[in-house]
Amino acid sequence: MNGHRIYAMSVASVYVHYVAKVERKGRTKEELDQVIRWLTGYDQAALEAELANKTTFEEFFAKAPALNDNRALITGKICGVRIEEIEEPLMREIRYMDKLVDELAQGRKMEKILRA
Incomplete structure (x- = not known):
């Protein structure tokens, strides 16, 4: 999928799929939110507001209060691509x-x- 199309998608439109995926595997929405808060620095109220506002991925990461410095420790493949080799900053955050x-x-x- 074209990166620019992903950037313009709302986080909320993908979030519902994240919730379904983790719940299918016995995890909770609360754990998902904890992971997203850790990555972005949003508190729960702000995260919920961004989801309700249908904020795009581009806006979501641009407005993130405190992207976690330890996110650089996230390595491996996603969609067949090594995360550490993704050059475009926003795509790497996603x-x-x-x-x-x-x-x-x-x-x-x-x-x-x-x-x-």
Whole structure:
């Protein structure tokens, strides 16, 4: 999919799929929100507001209060591409979030997901 089309999508439109994915695997929406808050620095109220406002991925990451410095520790492949090789900054942020959701759905321990 074209990166610019992803950037213009609302986070909320993908979030529902994230929730379904993690819940299918026995994880919770609350754990998903914790992972997203860790990555972005949003608090729960601000995260919910961004979802309600149908904020685009581009706006979501541009307005993120505090992108976690440890997100650079997120490595591996997502959609067949090594995250650490993604040059476009916004696409890398989106793929960091995708990778964290995958790890949550795969049953990885929260301490590992949050690079603690």
